[in-house]
Amino acid sequence: MxxxxxxxxxxxxxxxxxxxxxxxxxxxxxxxxxxxxxxxxxxxxxxxxxxxxxxxxxxxxxxxxxxxxxxxxxxxYRLDRDPIGLLAVALDENEMTLGARAHDPYRAAAVEVEELGPEDVLRFEPALSPEVLGGWLVHHGHRLxxxxxxxxxxxxxxxxxxxxxxxxxxxxxxxxxxxxxxxxxxxxxxxxxxxxxxxxxxxxxxxxxxxxxxxIAGARGWLVRLDAGPVPLHRLVASAGWELATGRWEDGAVRAGSLEDVSAATSTLLHPTTDGSLIAGSSRQPVLTPEAEEPGVPAMIVRGAIRLVPSLAEAHVRSGWWGIRPMTPxxxxxxxxxxxxxxxxxxxxxxxxxxxxxxxxxxxxxxxxxxxxxxxxxxxxxxxxxxxx
Ligand SMILES: Cc1cc2nc3c(=O)[nH]c(=O)nc-3n(C[C@H](O)[C@H](O)[C@H](O)COP(=O)(O)OP(=O)(O)OC[C@H]3O[C@@H](n4cnc5c(N)ncnc54)[C@H](O)[C@@H]3O)c2cc1C
Structure with missing residues (x-):
């Protein structure tokens, strides 16, 4: 050996x-x-x-x-034995379009996807914004x-x-x-x-x-931990098309000539943890400096969270942190x-x-x-x- x-x-x-x-x-x-x-x-x-x-x-x-x-x-490491489900919700026409596109790969992978009208979405997750237009419940998602x-x-x-x-x-x-x-x-x-x-x-x-x-290049991603008292969600909740919202990495790769134009892309994914808090994510931005390029990114993430779950405006922000993803083209x-x-x-x-x-x-x-x-x-x-x- x-x-x-x-x-x-x-x-x-x-x-x-x-x-x-x-x-x-x-x-x-x-x-x-x-x-x-x-x-x-x-x-x-x-x-x-x-x-x-x-x-x-x-x-x-x-x-x-x-x-x-x-x-x-x-x-x-507190892994869910069974998937808890991910509910992707659309609050506007753009998200309805993104959601309609985003779920084919899961169906192709034999993961069940239920398409839901606004009443069903709110029945599953009553804390969501009443402005919801529709949603997709994807039967996957293990937390650890x-x-x-x-x-x-x-x-x-x-x-x-x-x-x-x-x-x-x-x-x-x-x-x-x-x-x-x-x-x-x-x-x-x-x-x-x-x-x-x-x-x-x-x-x-x-x-x-x-x-x-x-x-291989680094992409910074932020997360924010919110304390909203009793967790208002039962499953993972995302804005429809969250998988597509940050674009493909090759589109975001930095060219020296356009360094000033580099900014953070965000999409909303809410994770009710097993310890009773809620993690809101996330962002993606090329790493250019040792410390965070844009300190305003956590506020952008929290804004996305409140848009989906309005009562989170009253939640306490307990912490925010970032990690560096190793990206390939x-x-x-x-x-x-x-x-x-x-x-x-x-x-x-x-x-x-x-x-x-x-x-x-x-x-x-x-x-x-x-x-x-x-x-x-x-x-x-x-x-x-x-x-x-
Ligand atoms: C905000 C955010 C959310 C994410 N969410 C998820 C998720 O939900 N699910 C998922 O699957 N992935 C997620 N990821 C991606 C995931 O975190 C990374 O893909 C993964 O951590 C990469 O693991 P790694 O071991 O390759 O790298 P790292 O975790 O970076 O580990 C590399 C290690 O190498 C060490 N090291 C470096 N150089 C040396 C050296 N010369 N000698 C010795 N040690 C060295 C470093 O200190 C480091 O500990 C997320 C990432 C971010 C930023």
Whole structure:
């Protein structure tokens, strides 16, 4: 069995470490800060059906793993066993049009979608605005605690013999005669048969110097926690077409010549958490500076929340935070081998929780020569023709 070093202690690195250790590899996981320090500890914690059909097998394999592990997890990650449902509502004609378009991918994925008139929408969710024109109840949506899930997978990897190192950044990868042989940390060199780079939006810092220039860029996303007393919603609620509202990433990619025009795109998704608060999201904006580019984004998100649920105007704003999504031009992650001894698992965009455990299973199968859990072609790091060997 190979000695594998996984770099990055987010959901993707933790899932890779878990699956590799479970399959018998000798694993070291390196995290430069704490586990889940990046977007993996700062996201909405939702498993919803991907709209890209190429992502479905990876997503479904992953959900099965989370469900299998939830009862034995050393840290409770509070995953809904059954989907709680997502109600997408239209308050104007534009949203009616968006909603009519947005739900075909779910139907194609065999997820039940009920089209509802305004009375039915208000019967399901009486707190919604009386101006609602219609809605779609999509029978998916599992909630979980994302930081807890990440830590749980790392601890379960440790139970199977993995070594977890915190506050230990990988500084550089070491190649010899065209083969990756290890990496350098602040404590010195670590030799490895295999290195998996799972550092999300920071993958370029390790991969560019060894000639693998993957187009992964950071997109900041904000969330706001509201305390509205008894939670006024029973299921996830979104503005119809929320999946389409922020546009495709390639449309939002920054060109140097139009830097001044970059602004945050928002769409409304309300998540009644299992702890009784409500998380309102979200936004998407290219990361240009270390701190938030637009401090007004949380107010835009809260405005969207109040538009859907007017009583939220009286809710207390408890906190707001952001995470950085690792985006790729086709919004699919790069998962696979780059060269002898070097693999990548990065670029999970808005779906790192949804795709995390499936990514770990694919990496473990590729590195250990086991049967693949699903077709790896959509995740091939060379698919866009940009990777230099
Ligand atoms: C607002 C928001 C809401 C979201 N909601 C959802 C959701 O509901 N469902 C969903 O599936 N996804 C969601 N996402 C997306 C999800 O959070 C990401 O896709 C996912 O966290 C990416 O995981 P990762 O492990 O690749 O990256 P990260 O979580 O960024 O982890 C990378 C880790 O690598 C470490 N690192 C970096 N460089 C080094 C180095 N040189 N050495 C050692 N360690 C290093 C970092 O410290 C970090 O901990 C959301 C994202 C945002 C921002």
């Amino acid at each position: 190979p000695d594998v070093v996984v770099v990055g202690g987010g959901i993707v690195g933790a899932a890779c470490a878990y699956e590799l250790a479970r399959a018998g590899a000798s694993v070291t996981l390196l995290e430069r800060e704490e586990l889940a320090a990046g977007a993996s500890g700062r996201n909405n914690g939702l498993w919803v059906t991907p709209t890209d059909p190429q992502l479905l097998p990876m997503a479904r394999v992953g959900l099965r793993r989370y469900l299998d592990l939830v009862d034995d997890s050393p840290v409770p 605690a994302p930081a807890a899930l990440t830590v749980a997978l790392a601890l379960m990897a440790a139970d199977r013999g993995a070594t977890i190192r915190h506050h230990l950044p990988a500084r550089a990868l070491i190649e010899r005669a065209g083969r990756l042989v290890g990496l350098v940390t602040d404590e010195g060199r670590i030799d490895a048969d295999e290195v998996v780079v799972a550092t999300g939006p920071w993958a370029h810092a390790l991969l560019d110097p060894v000639g693998h220039r993957l187009p 086709d919004e699919r992650p790069f998962v696979g081998r780059l060269s002898d001894g070097l693999s990548v698992a990065a670029g999970h965009g808005s779906e790192g929780v949804i795709l995390g455990a499936g990514t770990g299973q694919l990496i473990a199968s590729l590195l250990l020569g086991h049967d693949l859990p699903f077709d790896p072609a959509p995740f091939d790091p060379g698919r866009l023709g940009i990777v230099a060997g």
